[in-house]
Amino acid sequence: MSQTASPENLTARYGAPKKGRSARTQRWLIIGALVLSFAAALYFTIGNAVGQLSYKDVGYTIHSDTSASVDYEVAKDFDATVQCSIQVLDDSYAIVGHQIVTIGPHEGETQAEREQYYRTDLRTESRGVSGIVDSCWEHEA
Structure with missing residues (x-):
């Protein structure tokens, strides 16, 4: 079959x-x-x-036991408002100074002009050994 x-x-x-x-x-x-x-x-x-927010540390200066400055760069849209958390750390990475800065709109036309340099002076609880930008985010006004 x-x-x-x-x-x-x-x-x-x-x-x-x-x-x-x-x-x-x-x-x-x-x-x-x-x-x-x-x-x-x-x-x-x-x-x-386009529309991307970026930031990076540029440098820091420890002025005294109670004062420091942090230099940083932020790239953002011209009309955006952002906030950044700036910190000063001691040798055990503890935060001894902290400030939230608001960065408003600025003028510009080219991609390179999106990047701006800033300096923030902070008061510290004790002597710091480094200064950083911890984070940045867009701020809704």
Whole structure:
């Protein structure tokens, strides 16, 4: 009772085999996928550069047992208002001075002008050994 699997029997049982995509269709699908990938990469690259808030420590000066200054750079949108937490630390990394500074909108047109340098003078409880920008965030006015 063995039946052989002839092409006619298989076609009758499962239907006609599906035709594959033509070489031209495959080529257009690949080109379309590459264009979409490039557009997505460009969108995320430009989208992340604009509107991004960044900050970094530039330096600090310990003036005395009760005074220090922290220099830092903040890059933000021109019309944005941000707040930054500035800290002075002692040799055991304890916070001996802390201040939250508000940085308002500023003038500018180019990407480089988004970056501004600031100095914050802080009073300290005891002698510090370093000064840092702990964090910055956008402030809703």
